[in-house]
Amino acid sequence: xxxxxxxxxxxxxxxxxxxxxxxxDAVGEAGSISCGDMxxxxxxxxxxxxxxxxxxxxFGCGSAVASSSILTEMVxxxxxxxxxxxxxxxxxxxxxxxxxxxMHCSVMGHEALEAAIADxxxxxxxxxxxxxxVCNCFHISKTFxxxxxxxxxxxxxxxxxxxxxxxxACGRCQGxxxxxxxxVNNNQVNIEKKLTKTQLIIKINNIIEKYISPELxxxxxxxxxxxxxxxxxxxxxxxxxxxxxxxxxxxxHFVEATLKEHIDNNIEIIQV
Amino acid sequence: MTDSKxxxxxxxxxxxxxxxxxxxxxxxxxxxxxxxxxxxxLGDNNLxxxxxxxxxxxxxxxxxxxxxxxxxxxGSESANMAIRGVLSADKSxxxxxxxxxxxxxxxxxxxxxxxxxxNVTYVGVNSDGELNKEELYxxxxxxxxxxxxxxxxxxxxxxxxxxxxxxxxxSLNKDTKVYVDAVQAAGKIKLDVKDTQIDLMGISGHKFxxxxxxxxxxxxxxxxxxxLIIGGHQENGKRAGTENVPYIVGMAKAAxxxxxxxxxxxxxxxxxxxxxxxxxxxxxxxxxLNSSANNRVPNTTNIGFEYVExxxxxxxxxxxGICASSGSAxxxxxxxxxxxxxAMGVPxxxxxxxxxxxxxxxxxxDEIDYTLEKMPAIIEKVTxxxxxxxxxxxxxxxxxxx
Numbered sequence: 001x002x003x004x005x006x007x008x009x010x011x012x013x014x015x016x017x018x019x020x021x022x023x024x025d026a027v028g029e030a031g032s033i034s035c036g037d038m039x040x041x042x043x044x045x046x047x048x049x050x051x052x053x054x055x056x057x058x059f060g061c062g063s064a065v066a067s068s069s070i071l072t073e074m075v076x077x078x079x080x081x082x083x084x085x086x087x088x089x090x091x092x093x094x095x096x097x098x099x100x101x102x103m104h105c106s107v108m109g110h111e112a113l114e115a116a117i118a119d120x121x122x123x124x125x126x127x128x129x130x131x132x133x134v135c136n137c138f139h140i141s142k143t144f145x146x147x148x149x150x151x152x153x154x155x156x157x158x159x160x161x162x163x164x165x166x167x168x169a170c171g172r173c174q175g176x177x178x179x180x181x182x183x184v185n186n187n188q189v190n191i192e193k194k195l196t197k198t199q200l201i202i203k204i205n206n207i208i209e210k211y212i213s214p215e216l217x218x219x220x221x222x223x224x225x226x227x228x229x230x231x232x233x234x235x236x237x238x239x240x241x242x243x244x245x246x247x248x249x250x251x252x253h254f255v256e257a258t259l260k261e262h263i264d265n266n267i268e269i270i271q272v
Numbered sequence: 273m274t275d276s277k278x279x280x281x282x283x284x285x286x287x288x289x290x291x292x293x294x295x296x297x298x299x300x301x302x303x304x305x306x307x308x309x310x311x312x313x314l315g316d317n318n319l320x321x322x323x324x325x326x327x328x329x330x331x332x333x334x335x336x337x338x339x340x341x342x343x344x345x346x347g348s349e350s351a352n353m354a355i356r357g358v359l360s361a362d363k364s365x366x367x368x369x370x371x372x373x374x375x376x377x378x379x380x381x382x383x384x385x386x387x388x389x390x391n392v393t394y395v396g397v398n399s400d401g402e403l404n405k406e407e408l409y410x411x412x413x414x415x416x417x418x419x420x421x422x423x424x425x426x427x428x429x430x431x432x433x434x435x436x437x438x439x440x441x442x443s444l445n446k447d448t449k450v451y452v453d454a455v456q457a458a459g460k461i462k463l464d465v466k467d468t469q470i471d472l473m474g475i476s477g478h479k480f481x482x483x484x485x486x487x488x489x490x491x492x493x494x495x496x497x498x499x500l501i502i503g504g505h506q507e508n509g510k511r512a513g514t515e516n517v518p519y520i521v522g523m524a525k526a527a528x529x530x531x532x533x534x535x536x537x538x539x540x541x542x543x544x545x546x547x548x549x550x551x552x553x554x555x556x557x558x559x560x561l562n563s564s565a566n567n568r569v570p571n572t573t574n575i576g577f578e579y580v581e582x583x584x585x586x587x588x589x590x591x592x593g594i595c596a597s598s599g600s601a602x603x604x605x606x607x608x609x610x611x612x613x614x615a616m617g618v619p620x621x622x623x624x625x626x627x628x629x630x631x632x633x634x635x636x637x638d639e640i641d642y643t644l645e646k647m648p649a650i651i652e653k654v655t656x657x658x659x660x661x662x663x664x665x666x667x668x669x670x671x672x673x674x
Contacts, residue, residue, distance in 0.1 A: 012587060018657050033660065034620045036600070036609065037581065040659040057659035059624075061583035061600070065657060137608075169608045246389075 004062060005096035011066035016073055019055045028116025030108045035138050035165065037064045037105065041071070041112040045120060049080045056112075063095075063102040067109040070094050075113065084117050086110070087151060088163075103163040107148060134180065135166035135173045142180060149184045157181065182265065200228055200263075207262045212255055216241055223255065226272050233259065234272045247271075279594045279639045281548075283479075284426050284456060284572060284630035289522075290481040296525045297483075300518035308515050309504070318517045325524035332527035333473065333490045334464030342489045342507045343520050347455040348377040349500075350474030350489040353511065354451045355381050357497030358418060358472060359390075365417035365447075369393045369408060371432075372615040373401065374422050378453050379611075382420075391415075400565040401430040401616050405437065412444040419450050423457035423473075427599060427612040427628055428563040429572025431461065438469035449495060455479055459530035460537055460569040471495040477519070481632070482526035486519035533633050541631050542570035544640050548629060549573040551644040556651050557671050558664060560622050562613060571631040574599070574613075576622030577651055578667065579660040585627055588650045594643055599626040621663070 004012075021042040031038040037060030044053035054072035058065050071091055075083045088110035092098050098106060117123075132141040148154065148164050160177050161168040167177045195203065204225055216222050221241025226234040235255065241247050248271075256269040280288065300321070306314030308322055323338075330338040344350045355378070359368075370382055372394045382392045393411040396404050403421070412419070419441045424431045438450040451472040454463060459480025465473055472495060477486040491497055491510075503512025553559050558578040577585060582600025589596060599610030600623075608614075609623045618626065629643075655664060668674045 012584065013591070015657060020661070029659075033579070033624070036624050038659055057657060057661070059579060059658050059660060060581050062587045064581070065584060249389075 002099050007096040008063055008066040011069040012062040015065050015069040017055045021055050026116040026120035028112040028119055030111035033059055037108060039068050039108050039112045041116050043116050045080055051075045051078055051083055063098050064105040066095055067091050067105045071109045080117060100162045104165045107163055134176050137169035138165045140164055140166040145180050146184050149181060211258050231267050232270050233267055234270045236272055277593045279643055281629045282595045282597050283632040285597055286478045287481045287632050288634055289483050290526060290529055293482055293522045293526045297518040297522040300521055321517060321521050322515055325520045328524040328528055329488050334466050335490055336466045340490055340493050342510055344487040344489055345485055346487045347474055347476030350487045351378045351453055352381060353489055353500050354472040354474055356500055358449045360498035361496040365415045367391045367415040368418045369411045369416060370420040371395045371403060373397055373425055373612040375426055397615050399617050401425060401428040401563040402565055403432045409440055412441055416445055416448045419448055421452060423452050423454040424569045426456045427610060428574050429568040430563055430565045431567045435468045442469045460571055462534055465490055477523035477526060480526050480530045482523040483519060486523045536633055538570050544635055545571055545573055545631050548640050552647055555648045557673055558667055562618055562626055574626060574628045576618060577625040578622045579658045579664055580625040580654045582625050582627060584654045588654055592646045597628045600624045
């Protein structure tokens with residue numbers, strides 16, 4: 001079972017403010033049934049902009065219901081502009097924490113609140129452009145991911161899955177997510193700008209000596225760096241690796257992966 | 273919890289260990305603790321105990337000889353030992369056929385083998401979860417090393433015609449080996465491998481009231497396997513490691529008891545399962561039977577509750593002490609809902625809200641009545657939170673309730 005906090009348990013067992021509001025002043029939706037969770041948030045707002053009532057309906061797990069329930073409590077009595085400042089982190093804190101895999105429930109709460117406020121101000125909600133979709137399983141856009149990575153200080157693909165679900169089903173977009181993470185977190189090492197060719201060759205040789213050659217030598221083979229041109233790293237396999245019919249697999253799954261990990265995701269290995 | 277009672281309807285996950293099983297195991301911890309390979313009576317008695325247990329397991333499988341039975345530590349180990357063992361023994365072929373609805377402990381082995389260069393064909397099922405046999409037969413070719421098909425599906429209980437499949441596969445390619453994952457069939461229906469073309473069959477003790485941590489693999493005497501665990505001479509050199517005597521003795525007892533109860537399983541447990549199934553379907557308007565196949569193991573039913581989510585249902589059931597499982601993504605930690613229900617094409621309105629109930633010989637009529645009494649209110653509670661009230665109303669209308 002999940003390690004839910006007392007507060008989460010209380011809120012899914014006795015959810016507050018369940019239902020809909022006829023003539024609501026704002027309605028916000030997030031998620032969908034095909035994705036496994038969906039939240040509909042209704043707000044009643046007086047002429048001074050104070051949220052006088054909030055109700056929710058949720059299709060989702062215990063933590064999705066708890067996130068929605070506590071959100072309604074958090075917004076009632078607040079001015080709409082004050083409510084706008086609530087983040088998914090605030091929802092998590094109010095619940096006394098959520099298991100990492102369930103962080104996306106708080107994000108859904110925040111998304112529904114944003115949608116409701118946009119509805120109130122008659123703002124155009126940015127329509128997700130299909131070009132911009134990174135995760136097709138959950139229909140999640142690049143812009144949304146960039147915001148969540150920034151706001152929650154996400155560092156790894158796993159963080160992104162836990163907070164946004166993106167990459168969590170078929171996993172095909174995980175490479176793209178990694179790229180977005182790199183660009184947002186400015187981790188991207190630009191080969192040409194940061195290192196001279198000589199520096200890069202030394203760095204590659206060090207990695208080969210430390211991580212790659214010892215493994216290949218175990219099987220009676222070895223590898224040699226021949227040249228570096230832009231992002232193309234030319235190498236030559238020697239010993240038993242030369243004749244091995246699995247050498248291409250070794251090159252991509254081991255050599256290239258190791259160098260990518262230590263240098264840059266954009267490099268390409270070429271066997272000469 | 274509002275009630276301290278436990279209604280355990282999750283017997284496809286694991287079962288209660290039968291007290292009679294514990295009883296026969298106990299002497300092997302502090303009294304008869306010798307190593308079966310030792311040259312004195314304390315050890316030799318254990319060797320005899322294993323021999324007897326192997327004989328009982330032979331009967332349980334319906335095998336020809338007890339030397340065809342190997343003890344393992346789990347259903348997963350049995351699967352790995354069979355699949356990897358048979359593929360390593362003959363490396364001349366690189367094609368494998370399995371089903372889309374195998375248990376993850378089998379599917380993940382094939383995912384790994386794909387990375388190692390094998391081609392794997394995954395055969396689908398129909399909307400009742402029955403195997404597309406023709407699709408399987410069409411996939412057999414001269415490069416097919418292995419056909420791997422489960423006996424009964426863990427989520428739906430649907431039984432696959434493994435004997436017929438083995439026969440047909442061998443007629444298409446006599447060198448293709450056939451592995452049957454019988455983890456969910458063992459103890460629920462009679463196994464009888466001797467006159468079939470099945471080469472290997474794996475089971476797990478804790479699914480039929482033996483403890484966790486013990487399993488068995490049947491390997492037809494003419495079938496070659498390369499061992500996974502190398503070391504001592506145990507298990508005829510096919511699985512090294514000092515034998516887990518108490519658990520081996522325990523599983524053999526559990527197998528004996530299961531065989532004695534097969535009749536009860538197919539009559540009484542089936543009656544209780546059917547009572548639960550029809551009761552839930554008639555009392556709850558947004559309940560939908562995910563597989564109505566006739567050929568199901570007698571203890572299992574899988575019901576989708578439309579427009580509600582499985583974890584929330586289970587959490588609310590837990591308040592009444594009712595234990596079951598869900599095919600929902602949220603309960604597993606992965607974000608993908610059940611691969612079995614997806615392969616069957618269960619609509620997504622019911623996919624995330626699917627609950628599997630699985631009974632055992634310890635399930636009582638009172639427990640089924642209690643579950644039938646509590647479930648409608650539980651589902652009503654979680655349904656009242658759902659944002660799909662319009663769709664739910666339409667469903668009610670279609671069923672003539674409003």
